[in-house]
Amino acid sequence: KAGVTQTPRYLIKTRGQQVTLSCSPISGHRSVSWYQQTPGQGLQFLFEYFSETQRNKGNFPGRFSGRQFSNSRSEMNVSTLELGDSALYLCASSSGLAGAETQYFGPGTRLLVL
């Protein structure tokens, strides 16, 4: 079974721009969660989507948004980029059907904001 894939793997943007990241979950998985990883704050939960609906949300500003498509693929968008948004963005997938499940992570998209 193919793992979680994320595109692009690397991205360089400038302040004020917006960016869209993509995540394809493991086949059959309907839940996709997004995390931000930085050296200072570690891994922080952004949001989770299940069956095209946002089911959980972390404490990030509204500039961070996401969506999920009917095939479970998910996109994350960050508008009006700030220097502090430079990070590794990880997505994780699970079946989403049970309350507590193993999440499988993709390799991440490394975003650098200049």
Place this chain on the structure above:
Amino acid sequence: QKEVEQDPGPLSVPEGAIVSLNCTYSNSAFQYFMWYRQYSRKGPELLMYTYSSGNKEDGRFTAQVDKSSKYISLFIRDSQPSDSATYLCAMFSGAQKLVFGQGTRLTINP
């Protein structure tokens, strides 16, 4: 205060040593506990997943949970250079929202 505290290290030990990695947490609602391993420039991969207090063993790895003390540990026996990575503890209460520790960077020296 962070919900999950983990010593970021770095931790450096000789090959063959027993490694002990630890996390403490403050939220008593956490019921599920995981350890992930993350190599440089890769996503985290799941090592151990536990629910109840006690020990769980998988090969050279043992996960220990003490809910009364809000303390979890990961032990690595006969450590190998290939174990060099960042180890992250993670936990959640049931919603698909993992809360991670800061991660401990571990180096096993040949």
